[in-house]
Amino acid sequence: MTVHQPEPAAPPQPSPQPPAPASAFTPEAAFTPEAAFTPEAVFTPEAGGPVVVRTDEGAKDGLVKCARCGATEISLNVATGNLRCSFCRYEWADADKLVDLGLDGDIGALRGVVGGSGTADIVPSTDEVLTFRCSACGADVVVDTAHGTQARCHWCRNVLSVNQQVPNGAVPDVVLPFRLPKDQAVARIREFVGKRRFYAHRTFRAEFSPETVVGVYMPYLVADLNTRSRLAGQGERLVRSYTVKVRGSDGQDRDERRYDADVYDVVREFDLHVDDLTIESSADRRDHTAAARTNNIINTILPFDVENAVRYDSNYLSGFTAERRDTDVDDVRGPALTQAKEIARFRALAMIEAYDRGVRWDQQGLDVVGERWVAAYLPVWLYSYHQVRRNGSSLLHYVAVNGRTGETMGSVPVNRRRLFAVSVVVEAVAAVAALFVMIGF
Ligand SMILES: [Zn+2]
Numbered sequence: 001m002t003v004h005q006p007e008p009a010a011p012p013q014p015s016p017q018p019p020a021p022a023s024a025f026t027p028e029a030a031f032t033p034e035a036a037f038t039p040e041a042v043f044t045p046e047a048g049g050p051v052v053v054r055t056d057e058g059a060k061d062g063l064v065k066c067a068r069c070g071a072t073e074i075s076l077n078v079a080t081g082n083l084r085c086s087f088c089r090y091e092w093a094d095a096d097k098l099v100d101l102g103l104d105g106d107i108g109a110l111r112g113v114v115g116g117s118g119t120a121d122i123v124p125s126t127d128e129v130l131t132f133r134c135s136a137c138g139a140d141v142v143v144d145t146a147h148g149t150q151a152r153c154h155w156c157r158n159v160l161s162v163n164q165q166v167p168n169g170a171v172p173d174v175v176l177p178f179r180l181p182k183d184q185a186v187a188r189i190r191e192f193v194g195k196r197r198f199y200a201h202r203t204f205r206a207e208f209s210p211e212t213v214v215g216v217y218m219p220y221l222v223a224d225l226n227t228r229s230r231l232a233g234q235g236e237r238l239v240r241s242y243t244v245k246v247r248g249s250d251g252q253d254r255d256e257r258r259y260d261a262d263v264y265d266v267v268r269e270f271d272l273h274v275d276d277l278t279i280e281s282s283a284d285r286r287d288h289t290a291a292a293r294t295n296n297i298i299n300t301i302l303p304f305d306v307e308n309a310v311r312y313d314s315n316y317l318s319g320f321t322a323e324r325r326d327t328d329v330d331d332v333r334g335p336a337l338t339q340a341k342e343i344a345r346f347r348a349l350a351m352i353e354a355y356d357r358g359v360r361w362d363q364q365g366l367d368v369v370g371e372r373w374v375a376a377y378l379p380v381w382l383y384s385y386h387q388v389r390r391n392g393s394s395l396l397h398y399v400a401v402n403g404r405t406g407e408t409m410g411s412v413p414v415n416r417r418r419l420f421a422v423s424v425v426v427e428a429v430a431a432v433a434a435l436f437v438m439i440g441f
């Protein structure tokens with residue numbers, strides 16, 4: 001049916017006609033008619049409980065020794081991504097990656113819930129302070145897992161590590177080691193602030209010292225989702241446009257542009273595989289109401305190459321700090337599915353190009369066939385600046401650098417007077433320009 005209407009279009013009328021021929025779509029659009037929709041594909045938890053993949057199998061707490069010299073001073077060599085003995089410089093590179101742990105691979109084959117043991121729900125009563133017997137000297141050494149997973153024996157100076165997972169979120173499945181060295185992070189922060197230097201607050205400029213940047217492992221829950229996405233709505237195709245004379249209430253004839261469009265019921269159903277969706281698992285970072293906090297900034301330095309994350313080993317954290325996970329998979333599943341729906345709508349754009357006047361989606365469904373969860377520490381260089389305002393209130397500013405890609409984002413305290421002065425000048429220039437136009441300069 002053809003609808004005659006002036007712009008903007010009135011709500012399109014439902015049409016009995018089928019959607020435009022399939023030939024109008026790209027083959028990879030994977031459009032399937034509604035009949036092909038199989039509700040049985042909907043995942044039901046009863047079909048099989050969650051599958052837990054143990055990622056701390058064989059992990060040992062206590063002394064982790066260099067295979068060559070037996071020293072316990074082990075840390076990440078950022079240049080190679082390997083662990084290195086700080087004593088004899090021996091390096092090893094046999095860490096299991098996600099795929100070796102059975103936590104990566106074909107998303108289309110995912111059924112039900114699969115998760116690394118590091119994603120286990122946090123048990124609030126878990127004792128955060130663990131005591132280990134040092135196997136070198138026999139002393140009891142305390143590790144406060146709220147603040148780290150290593151401690152030095154105060155008697156023999158050996159380093160003790162926590163590698164077995166405790167249900168308090170301190171030990172994830174995997175860690176993505178830093179690859180960007182500190183000096184490069186400092187250079188990125190300097191460059192970022194340099195571009196904003198003119199507007200930056202005077203005190204900030206005086207106190208700016210990017211060398212104090214800290215390497216932090218941020219806790220994330222990473223999801224692979226095997227979903228079936230369904231969108232239904234109405235799409236319009238322009239048939240023709242033309243101009244008509246219309247008599248106005250003042251008795252004058254005016255030109256009015258008219259558009260004829262065909263309206264179709266449109267359904268798009270397709271498999272949507274979401275790979276490595278990263279969601280903060282620190283409640284503080286996910287609190288989007290906290291203005292000017294790190295959460296938004298850190299989201300802007302995504303993505304991370306999570307597929308290169310390796311099995312957790314406390315020694316990767318040596319010399320860095322880490323923030324502990326304090327939220328469970330059930331807390332972040334909702335936000336994850338919301339993001340998946342956004343991705344689905346974006347993906348669908350390529351499947352509705354035939355509707356040159358657009359498609360309005362009225363319904364969206366997302367069935368989760370399978371999901372896989374991994375708890376990961378991801379590397380971020382953080383430069384923080386505590387701004388104390390004249391009224392006594394304070395605000396934390398951050399510049400964050402992705403510890404893998406060098407992507408940089410942040411906030412800088414602004415010199416309001418200078419910003420105001422500049423915007424007034426811009427407006428004055430615009431006003432003068434407008435004046436010139438008016439007098440036909
Ligand atoms: Zn060694």
Ligand SMILES: [Zn+2]
Pocket residue numbers: 134135136137138139153154155156157158
């Ligand atoms: Zn000892």
